[in-house]
Amino acid sequence: xxxxxxxxxxxxxxxxxxxxxxxxxxxxxxxxxxxxxxxxxxxxxxxxxxxxxxxxxxxxxxxxxxxxxxxxxxxxxxxxxxxxxxxxxxxxxxxxxxxxxxxxxxxxxxxxxxxxxxxxxxxxxxxxxxxxxxxxxxxxxxxxxxxxxx
Amino acid sequence: xxxxxxxxxxxxxxxxxxxxxxxxxxxxxxxxxxxxxxxxxxxxxxxxxxxxxxxxxxxxxxxxxxxxxxxxxxxxxxxxxxxxxxxxxxxxxxxxxxxxxxxxxxxxxxxxxxxxxxxxxxxxxxxxxxxxxxxxxxxxxxxxxxxxxx
DNA sequence: TTCAATGCAAACACTTTGCAGTCGG
DNA sequence: CCGACTGCAAAGTGTTTGCATTGAA
Numbered sequence: 001x002x003x004x005x006x007x008x009x010x011x012x013x014x015x016x017x018x019x020x021x022x023x024x025x026x027x028x029x030x031x032x033x034x035x036x037x038x039x040x041x042x043x044x045x046x047x048x049x050x051x052x053x054x055x056x057x058x059x060x061x062x063x064x065x066x067x068x069x070x071x072x073x074x075x076x077x078x079x080x081x082x083x084x085x086x087x088x089x090x091x092x093x094x095x096x097x098x099x100x101x102x103x104x105x106x107x108x109x110x111x112x113x114x115x116x117x118x119x120x121x122x123x124x125x126x127x128x129x130x131x132x133x134x135x136x137x138x139x140x141x142x143x144x145x146x147x148x149x150x
Numbered sequence: 151x152x153x154x155x156x157x158x159x160x161x162x163x164x165x166x167x168x169x170x171x172x173x174x175x176x177x178x179x180x181x182x183x184x185x186x187x188x189x190x191x192x193x194x195x196x197x198x199x200x201x202x203x204x205x206x207x208x209x210x211x212x213x214x215x216x217x218x219x220x221x222x223x224x225x226x227x228x229x230x231x232x233x234x235x236x237x238x239x240x241x242x243x244x245x246x247x248x249x250x251x252x253x254x255x256x257x258x259x260x261x262x263x264x265x266x267x268x269x270x271x272x273x274x275x276x277x278x279x280x281x282x283x284x285x286x287x288x289x290x291x292x293x294x295x296x297x298x299x300x
Numbered sequence: 301t302t303c304a305a306t307g308c309a310a311a312c313a314c315t316t317t318g319c320a321g322t323c324g325g
Numbered sequence: 326c327c328g329a330c331t332g333c334a335a336a337g338t339g340t341t342t343g344c345a346t347t348g349a350a
Binding site: 079081082083085101103104110112114116117120121124125128129130131132133134135136137138139140141142143144147 | 235271278279287288297
Binding site: 172174175176177194195196211212215216219234235236237 | 338339340341342348349350
């Protein structure tokens, strides 16, 4: 119902999660999530709040945080912590993991995926007898543009 | 003077940094840093505060934060952010980079280094025309012990 | 003698929580 | 109707900052 076709899998997963946990579908949740999906990448609570407010809704910041935490619980979203103390959230697409290349000057983020690196990670974990559940890889440096400008 | 031989390079680097920035060596800084070096790994402000206080010193939390930030500025220490909002600090040993394998249950941290992964990272960065300055790789999962207990 | 450093407390920014009212199933 | 959800404001959290004072160079 609230789902566009592009994110149908997401709404289905959410519905399933809500169902299995006797949680409820609400107007506000739908608005928050719709805006989250629209903003698409690396969204923080304030971005969402602004976007939602600009669209004419009056939804409390608390509800936004609660919704983001819900999505995190549901495993649909990943929380990412930044040095300035803010947390940003990213849509977690199943089986479509990627890592980040981050420009330390302009903040540009390039996503990438490298099967070979992942394979080696699994190998390292196995050597230490860890059962891997997830990982985070971030490469920091200057993007081509900033490298030129500086 | 305040430097044990093991961390001599550290005290020298610090002295050099202070000198080049007209900053001062103080009693408190030395105490904080000495305790930081003693605790050795993945220390947070409160750990330090406790350790210092237990040793009979009365040094403000603010000073501890200021000192840790100083070390970060000096590039001698790396700040790491945790999901619960705390920041922990780790001694940054030059040319001795390592990544982390973190147990999501007991919090155990195993350090590792993998040249092959680093090589692939450099390759990825080059493909995107990034000039790499650093990276962070964290693998999350269950350690052997927790895997057994659960 | 100067100006960085300190301790304290107040200020901060982001996030969570308590509560009374609301609304979905 | 039950109990999860909401908005609001108040409370929390770890960290930073303003200020008068201290102390290193």
